Amino acid sequence: MKASGLASTSIEVGFRAATAVAVPLLVLWAVGRLDLAAYATFGAFTALYGRNEQYRLRLRSVSAAGVVLVASIALGVLIAVLGEPLPLLAAALVLVVGGGTLFVTALQLLPSQPLFFVFALLVCANIPTTAADAWPRIGLAVIVAVFSWLLTMSGWLVRRLAGGRRWTLLKELNRHPRADATVLRDPRVWLTVAQNVVGVLIAGGIALAFGLGHAYWAVVSLVAVIPPARAAHSISRSLHRIVGTVAGVVVAAALLFWSPPALVVILAIVVCQFFAEILVGRHYGSALVFITPMALAVSHLASPAPLAALVGDRVLETVLGAGIGIVLVLLARGVERARGLAA
Template structure:
């Protein structure tokens, strides 16, 4: 009986190709982006815990969200994008903290929300930022505006946000030094940087930009108003859901994103219940935020619903750090308000799609007579 001949040279030659395939697979996972975003979010939180100032965590967290911008851009352009995004995040934090310190009534808070949406969309459209949505600006404003704030705490809160944003800027730009150190291996280890955003100073004249702003304003007013009318405890979640579902200017209107938002959030809430209901220490919350940020960045470009399995524990842990509330109430509010916001956004998407289709038919040239 003969035994198969083992060809060592064939195996040896196949190893480099296998390694290259693994490298390509790892690059496709956006590990570089995920690591940067996680470090920018978690390191400031660890410092605050060590300093005994976890009450400042929410400001550091939103400052750290600066690291979510600039992905896939060459570093010269990324420096510009991340700087603009940092200014947007800090402006949103400052606006929210100012509203909280003033004890602003609902009408003023709502006006502030509308201003954040308008300026956020215009800023993103003008600077060509990605993600192309004011979601993080709205999230920062709405949460910071809800945190009870003494006027004497305004400047320290803004300073923490600024330090968080500055650290996120450094982490986001650190890839330049890492790639430079890797030299010849850079192409094998890291993804290409194909995105080249352009400044568009005429964005404020773009009808699609204002259409997007109009859709968001209508959606957040309806969703937020319904949440307040029903008496739900965290109405800003309904607002955030609307902004998360509606597309950026010029993007295709999709109904799938609304369903992904709702069902992904429900699954994420069930997972979060396992974490928060036992009453974990603050270190567990920070670990949850870190894992949530990492997983979200890996999955967000592939499947929005799956990414929400990580986004939901992240968001709820941040909210719980900002203003602790009964966990069961927190979880129920999240599901109900996400469903409400998603449903409102779905209606806005369907109405907008129908209106755009009618406008296209009216502008289409009529067929010549036979």
Template sequence: MADPQGAPRPAGFVARLRSLGALDLEVALRAALAAVVPLTVLVVLGRVDLAAYAAFGGMTAIFGRSEPYRTRVRTVTAAGAAQLTAIGAGILLSATDAPLAIEAAVLAAVIAVVIIGYNTLGVTPSGPLFAVFAVLVCAAQPVDEGSGWLRWGVAAAAAAFAWLLAMSGWLLRRAAPRRARTIFKPLPRQAPVRVRASADPRVWLNVVQNVVAALAAGGAALLLGIGHPYWAVVSAVAVIPPARAAHTVQRAWHRVIGTAVGVGVAGLVLWPEPPIWVLVVVIGICQFGAELLVGRHYGAALVFVTPLALTVAHLAGSAPLPVLLGDRLVETVIGAALGVAAVLAARRFVEFVPMPPPTVATPSIEPEEQP
């Protein structure tokens, strides 16, 4: 399998770790800055309660990896718009105390619009993970009367900063002396617009997979009375590969094992109740490490992703730490199991319904995927 730059990927986990020097440090650095800078501003202002909105807006910097800047301006702008729409929908659901049925309908709509839109505009990663995480967590955050616009404004400011970071390499590449330009990696990723993506049966199959798995995971968590049901939904969506990608259950195993280790790391970090500045530094380190590893080993990336997500949730919420860690672990298993079921069901469906040959998607985080 090839890495995001097209070079042969070394076999074995140890070999992959040894090859970290070949990864795009520029991408990891801008993702870390997009997470840390807005959070630092909120800490200075004494508004850590708005951390989740800044974090979701800052996820805009994750997109556009290794793309030429003429292409990146399209994909990153689309990703930022999707994040802000999802955040706004979550804030509105919370402010209006919307019933569960409405929240489920909005979740399904977000999944469908993001998958179709991203596949049409060539956005990578093309899955709905980040938007799903944003809409559900924001819907779960209490919104005081009249504070909705402030919360969305924080997200918009973080997204704008992330957009500037994503495009900053254009200026750096042109400002650097000719000899120094050799330190910059080429930008080979192609992200063509596919105007007929909405007519592709694989795209719609991906929509159905994600909607069914997400609703089933959320419903299971609610029926079992587990807190933070959005962890189950996010885990289910994270397991499902993008449209036009080969279907595999390996991601589910990576997610469960990586999350279990990550929960242990998060416990070691959060249990001593370190100062808030330490938590901000931890978020930056985790974001940096996740971006370095996600294209090489998904499970290893989750060791960084899980403490990242839990630290942000710890800053934004008031749940006891043991409850937070336990919910994350149990609901990851539930969501991953239902996500695997969706992958297997789709594989069986493809056996009976002729489909165009799949292509292997270029790996990315969350966030591909991180959360």
């Protein structure tokens, strides 16, 4: 394979993202505190940002994303301490999904959706937490986020050591995102905000009304299906994301059905993180085949649940969230045609 072809597979960024989640999970395993796996994993998601960016730009992207991830985790922990009151959780969800959409669009981040912010908020809010446990859990997320930040920025030193030599595993830094101050004036962006806000409230409300376990998965599935702001509202792309999410649930079932040791689950999370990062910038539907089992494996480490209930709930919630997402995509296409907003 040519150097350029190898670089295009994002080996470098995949390795960084995998290391960011592997190190803290292995430390937690060694000290017998895998119940804290969710906070470490969400902090490690900091390493998912800044891909292919020059380091002066990456500094901004990764720092901003890390701050928002930690804020989402902290907000989720606070809601858990308060007993997860539904009105407060709904308000926080609207804030994170709406504000997150504006945030990733304004900074032109990849991943270009608020999916990981929403996921961090809802899972942390769902884990029973006492006031005494709150700060240590938030502190763990901060420590892992800082570690992931350092890891993500470490390529600067590697490239300095490489000098003028071109190493085949080093990704070409060819992405130059610019902060966009026009997002608040762009009706296409607000259309996406509306899709996400309305969608998460409907998906979460229906999942709760029908008593589905962990209703947050319907919300996460909805956010995964809604296209990024200013992207084409393509049904085919939304279907790819649905197929990717359902396939990911099947992969998770195959992984967890035999109740593997925790170390095996950690290894699976690391592998999924590696391939998710390789694919997330190229084909989001394929990336979800790895993002989904990674998410379910993290939930399993933090609070093991019977597999049949886990998989059954996830499939139903995926279909629910994705179905609502498809309806909203169709409605958005109609709005764009009516107002002439399509790019």
